[in-house]
Amino acid sequence: MVWEEIVKQSSIAVVGLGSMGLGMARSLLRTGLDVSGCDINPAALDGLKASGGHPFATPAQACENADIAVIVVVNAAQTESVLFGPDGAVAVMKPGSLIISSATMSPADAKALAARAAEKGIHILDAPISGGAAKADEGKLTVMASGSAEAFAKAKPALDAMAETVYELGDAVGIGSSFKIVNQLLAGVHIAAACEAITFAKSLDLDITRVFEVITKSAGNSWMFENRVPRVLAGDYNPRSAVSIFTKDLGIVSDLGRKQKFPLPIASAALQLFVMTEAAGMGGDDDASVARLLARIAGVTLPGVKEEI
Amino acid sequence: MVWEEIVKQSSIAVVGLGSMGLGMARSLLRTGLDVSGCDINPAALDGLKASGGHPFATPAQACENADIAVIVVVNAAQTESVLFGPDGAVAVMKPGSLIISSATMSPADAKALAARAAEKGIHILDAPISGGAAKADEGKLTVMASGSAEAFAKAKPALDAMAETVYELGDAVGIGSSFKIVNQLLAGVHIAAACEAITFAKSLDLDITRVFEVITKSAGNSWMFENRVPRVLAGDYNPRSAVSIFTKDLGIVSDLGRKQKFPLPIASAALQLFVMTEAAGMGGDDDASVARLLARIAGVTLPGVKEEI
Incomplete structure (x- = not known):
C-alpha cells in the first residue's frame, strides 16, 4: 500500500492506531484539528483516512511537521522504536515540540525515553490512558499524566479533545x-x-x-x-x-x-x-x-x- | 456475672452479640420488639442490656420462648454448638419456630444443620449477612437468604428490622x-x-x-x-x-x-x-x-x- 497523496503533515500526529489510538485520533479530528497518523496495520490507516485524517507509512513521515505527537503503541519497546528507531519521530521533530507518551510502561522506561528526547529539546508528557476503546472514541478517556508545566501547557488542546479527566500528578516523567x-x-x-x-x-x-x-x-x-x-x-x-x-x-x-x-x-x-x-x-x-x-x-x-x- | 432478674424470655432471641449481632439486636429493639440474647462475652451482654434487651447466660435460656432465634456467631462449628450443644437452643425451641442462621459457612454445613433442626420441626432460614457493623446497627444489612416460603414468611418482621435489602435466592438451604x-x-x-x-x-x-x-x-x-x-x-x-x-x-x-x-x-x-x-x-x-x-x-x-x- 502506497500513500500517494501529497498532503501537508498536520501539527498533531497519532502513532499507533489500534482500538485506543484510532479513537483518540478521531476525537482530535472531531474538534477540528488536522491529524496525521501511522500504524503498521494497513486497515488501521484506512480507518484514519475514513475519519478524515492523513495516513502515513512511518512515524517520521507522520510527525514531520508535528508540534504534538501522541504515541499509543503497546509498550516501552514499541515506543522506543517509534521515537528513536529507523524512520523514528524524534529525528524529524523540532526543539520545543511535544511527545504525549500513552503506552503503559515502567517509570524507569518513561524517564529514559524522556531523557533521550530532552537531548533534542523535545518535551515528553508521561500520559498513560484508562477507559477503554469506547471512551477513546468519545474523547472521554482518563489520563494519568506527569511532566513539566511547559509539557502540560502544550498538551492542553490535545488532552482537552481526548480526555474527560486529566490527572496532573506531578512535574516529573515516571509518576504518570x-x-x-x-x-x-x-x-x-x-x-x-x-x-x-x-x-x-x-x-x-x-x-x-x-x-x-x-x-x-x-x-x-x-x-x-x-x-x-x-x-x-x-x-x-x-x-x-x-x-x-x-x-x-x-x-x-x-x-x-x-x-x-x-x-x-x-x-x-x-x-x-x-x-x-x-x-x-x-x-x-x-x-x-x-x-x-x-x-x-x-x-x-x-x-x-x-x-x- | 449472674443475671438475677426474672424476665419473660422474648419471642425473638439473638445468639452472638459481637459487632454484627449486637447491632442486629439493637435494630430489632428499635422497632419495638422484645429481644433476648446471649454471648460468652459479659461485655456483650452488658451492651444488650444497655440497649433495652434481656441478657441470658446460655442459648437455651435466651431461646426458651423464642419464636425466632437469630444466630450470629462466627462459623458452622459455633452455630452447631449454639443449636445442638449443651444448653443449646434447639432442645428448648418449639416445632414451627424459626432459626435465622447468619454465620458464614459452607452450603453443606448449612444443609446439615437444617436437616437436624427439621427433625424437631424447626425451620432454618439460610441467611448470611453483609454490610459491616455500622449497617448492622442501622438495620441496613444486606441478607443473602434461602429457605422455604414458610421460613421466609416467619422471618419477615425480623428481616424487616435488620436489613435494607433481603435477597430471596431460592427455596433450599445452602444457596444463601x-x-x-x-x-x-x-x-x-x-x-x-x-x-x-x-x-x-x-x-x-x-x-x-x-x-x-x-x-x-x-x-x-x-x-x-x-x-x-x-x-x-x-x-x-x-x-x-x-x-x-x-x-x-x-x-x-x-x-x-x-x-x-x-x-x-x-x-x-x-x-x-x-x-x-x-x-x-x-x-x-x-x-x-x-x-x-x-x-x-x-x-x-x-x-x-x-x-x-
Whole structure:
C-alpha cells in the first residue's frame, strides 16, 4: 500500500492506531484539528483516512511537521522504536515540540525515553490512558499524566479533545506511569478474581445472573466485576480488551515489583492466570476468557463455552 | 456475672452479640420488639442490656420462648454448638419456630444443620449477612437468604428490622451460604489486592492520598479499595473487621474449592496473605493490616506503621 497523496503533515500526529489510538485520533479530528497518523496495520490507516485524517507509512513521515505527537503503541519497546528507531519521530521533530507518551510502561522506561528526547529539546508528557476503546472514541478517556508545566501547557488542546479527566500528578516523567501501573495491578487482579468467582459460582450450581445482580450491590463488587462478568453471562469473548494486554501489563507490574524488591503475591497469581489463558490459545480473545479457561479446566458449563481444553 | 432478674424470655432471641449481632439486636429493639440474647462475652451482654434487651447466660435460656432465634456467631462449628450443644437452643425451641442462621459457612454445613433442626420441626432460614457493623446497627444489612416460603414468611418482621435489602435466592438451604461465599471470595481478594497495591504505590514514592483519589475514579476501583484504603491512609488499624474473619472466610472458600475440585488461585494467594498477617500477630487488628504486613516486610513507610517485623 502506497500513500500517494501529497498532503501537508498536520501539527498533531497519532502513532499507533489500534482500538485506543484510532479513537483518540478521531476525537482530535472531531474538534477540528488536522491529524496525521501511522500504524503498521494497513486497515488501521484506512480507518484514519475514513475519519478524515492523513495516513502515513512511518512515524517520521507522520510527525514531520508535528508540534504534538501522541504515541499509543503497546509498550516501552514499541515506543522506543517509534521515537528513536529507523524512520523514528524524534529525528524529524523540532526543539520545543511535544511527545504525549500513552503506552503503559515502567517509570524507569518513561524517564529514559524522556531523557533521550530532552537531548533534542523535545518535551515528553508521561500520559498513560484508562477507559477503554469506547471512551477513546468519545474523547472521554482518563489520563494519568506527569511532566513539566511547559509539557502540560502544550498538551492542553490535545488532552482537552481526548480526555474527560486529566490527572496532573506531578512535574516529573515516571509518576504518570507509576499511577497507571498501580491501576493495572488492581484491574488485572479484579478481572482474574471476577472470572474465578463467577465460574466458581457456576460450579456451585448458582444462578450466575443472580450472582451478578447480588454481588454488584455488595461488598464484593469491583469496577471490573461489573464490566467483565456480563461478557461471561453472554458467552461473548470477542475482544474489547485482549488477554494479551494483561499478560503484558501484569508482566510490567511483576518486573517492577522484583526490581523494587516489593512482594506482589496477588498480582503474581493473577498474571499466571492470564499466562495460562494465553497459553491455552485465547491470547487474542477478551480478557474475560480467564473464566472460559477455568470452566474448561474444571468441566463447568458457562454460556457459550465448550467443556474441553 | 449472674443475671438475677426474672424476665419473660422474648419471642425473638439473638445468639452472638459481637459487632454484627449486637447491632442486629439493637435494630430489632428499635422497632419495638422484645429481644433476648446471649454471648460468652459479659461485655456483650452488658451492651444488650444497655440497649433495652434481656441478657441470658446460655442459648437455651435466651431461646426458651423464642419464636425466632437469630444466630450470629462466627462459623458452622459455633452455630452447631449454639443449636445442638449443651444448653443449646434447639432442645428448648418449639416445632414451627424459626432459626435465622447468619454465620458464614459452607452450603453443606448449612444443609446439615437444617436437616437436624427439621427433625424437631424447626425451620432454618439460610441467611448470611453483609454490610459491616455500622449497617448492622442501622438495620441496613444486606441478607443473602434461602429457605422455604414458610421460613421466609416467619422471618419477615425480623428481616424487616435488620436489613435494607433481603435477597430471596431460592427455596433450599445452602444457596444463601453459597452466595455469601462467592461474595467473601471477592471481598477477601479485593482487600488483599488493595493493601498490596497501595503499599506498592508507596514503595514507588507516590502520594498515596492521590493514588486513592485517582484509583477510586478508575477501572482499578473496588468496593473494598474504597472502604479499606482510608484506614491505611489514616494509619488506623483498630478492627472494624478483623484479619481473622478473612482467614476464616477465605479458609471456607478454599476448603469448598478443594471439595468441588475447583481451582481458586487468586483466592488462595489472598488467603495466604491473611494467614501471614495473622501469623505476624495482627489477627485481631483491622483486615487492612495486610498493608502493614507488606510495609514492614518491604521496609516501606506507611502512616502509623513502624518499619519492623
